[in-house]
Amino acid sequence: MELRVSALRPFLGFLVLLLTPLSNARFVVEKNSLRVTSPDRIKGTYDSAIGNFGIPQYGGSMAGAVVYPNSNQKGCKEFSDFGISFQSKPGALPTFVLVDRGDCFFALKVWNAQKAGASAVLVADNVEEALITMDSPEEDGSSAKYIENITIPSALIDKSFGETLKRSISSGDMVNVNLDWRESVPHPDDRVEYELWTNSNDECGVKCDMLMEFVKDFKGAAQILEKGGYTQFTPHYITWYCPQAFTLSKQCKSQCINHGRYCAPDPEQDFSSGYNGKDVVLENLRQLCVFKVANETKKPWAWWDYVTDFQIRCPMKEKKYNRECANAVIQSLGLDLKKIDKCMGDPNTDSDNLVLKEEQDAQVGKGSRGDVTILPTLVVNNRQYRGKLAKGAVLKAICSGFEETTEPAVCLSGDVETNECLDNNGGCWQDKGGNITACKDTFRGRVCECPLVDGVRFKGDGYTTCEASGPGRCKINNGGCWHDAQNGHAFSACTDDGEVKCKCPPGFKGDGVNSCTDIDECKEKKACQCPECSCKNTWGSYDCSCSGDLLYIRDHDTCISKTASETRSSWVAVWVILIGLAMAGGGAYLVYKYRLRSYMDSEIRAIMAQYMPLDSQAEVPNHVNDERA
The missing domain is CATH 3.40.30.10 (Glutaredoxin)
Structure with a gap:
């Protein structure tokens, strides 16, 4: 798109020319790849210049069949005036219309072809020259209406290649081409x-x-x-x-x-x-x-x-x-x-x-x-x-x-x-449950890459195989082992001690991969064998109960009286209290006895010091009240 200043005074036009020195000016023609896939004699890749209007499919590609109309070959008039339609039938390749350069704006040619049902337009140059960029015309009331509405891509091809396509079409060949914009923009990081x-x-x-x-x-x-x-x-x-x-x-x-x-x-x-x-x-x-x-x-x-x-x-x-x-x-x-x-x-x-x-x-x-x-x-x-x-x-x-x-x-x-992973999983690997896939949607298409799920890395080619590796594998679809849940209880046969193994958990039997069935411990393992016991099988385990007021002790497979147990527990508590009191009393008595004996010894020494002083004896403090003034 272009903001022109042609309507300004000649002085302004001179200013525009001074934007950069003419000797250094350089306009780069942006290209996409055009590859002929049939017929064999003209197979190959050719350059084409992207039009500066419409919507090029950046990052993508488009395949189509090329047609060259018998009338209105420059595309300057509406094709409907000639009874021509380029609308593709269901299941057929999109139609790429080849038109000649000259007599009208590039954008008008593309607009007329688009209205007739074309999916893309190739414009054949009418002179032998380096490819140029097809620009949109200076907009006025009429051109603005169609330039805004052009949605198909277009490309300019050189004169000699255009003649090659025309000869092949006129000889009755089906000419199929692929327009590719995937490398039109660098994508390094x-x-x-x-x-x-x-x-x-x-x-x-x-x-x-x-x-x-x-x-x-x-x-x-x-x-x-x-x-x-x-x-x-x-x-x-x-x-x-x-x-x-x-x-x-x-x-x-x-x-x-x-x-x-x-x-x-x-x-x-x-x-x-x-x-x-x-x-x-x-x-x-x-x-x-x-x-x-x-x-x-x-x-x-x-x-x-x-x-x-x-x-x-x-x-x-x-x-x-x-x-x-x-x-x-x-x-x-x-x-x-x-x-x-x-x-x-x-x-x-x-x-x-x-x-x-x-x-x-x-x-x-x-x-x-x-x-x-x-x-x-x-x-x-x-x-x-x-x-x-x-x-x-x-x-x-x-x-x-x-x-x-x-x-x-x-x-x-x-x-x-378009998300290619939605169609047949993009042809990539998928787990049996359909929850994990190696298909990763990208802007250019899709890649088949074994995924990383919940910290667990899958390894494989991404197309036919992906297997969980490393710790935590049992978290991913239970490592491919049997698992089930009933009444709020879940069991898995997956074990991981450096290598994933499928082994039925305690209370079950089976191969651990396809099935694990509940074991009836009451019958098969003779659980609850004491005379007062009653056994009831549960999913993955069993329950034992005792008759009357008896309490079942699972470790010893026996029943004991709830009353006896409670009485014994009460006496234990009483004895603990009594022993505690006795220990506290004994400790208090010992402290008292030690302090009393110490005090009495000091009194006796004081009395003896008053009546039987010794030269070598230091003065002993008097514990008698001193009544002197």
């Missing part, structure tokens, strides 16, 4: 990096409206991917620069900031009224700084909130596209307004703005990505996206950038891809 080259201008017509609608629709999916750490998103904005000889002109002053370094076309294409190009540059710069500040706070997804809220609250049509409205949105989202203002810098200074300078540098193609020259441009894993800018189509392109089996749940939803 479990994170996708993507960027959207956009614009804050909302007065550029149908394409601006489509861009704004896409941002609002895609916001939810984008934030889910970003918050989960599945993606790394970066917004970008194209800016032009003014030739040095014109920096003081009225046109440059109205369209540029920083003395002509960063410019944007006039939104209304009228210098005398409405908003100027420099207003767009300033808002683009503000949105870049919103992203940078939000990214510093580990919340890069806040950019989507700001952009969508700004579109709703600050449209140009209502004359609210200004700093005051933008600041109100920023504050409502809790972002740091001072940091954003500092990031934006002074637009009147005669020096570089670091943020916008980075944007101009990023516009130049690097590696497999070409220069960014049209708006909007989506880049996924450094490959430019081709196709309709719509939530479902873009999500497919992003999901195709994940390494297989690492895709997030949003990529495996029914509206994005």
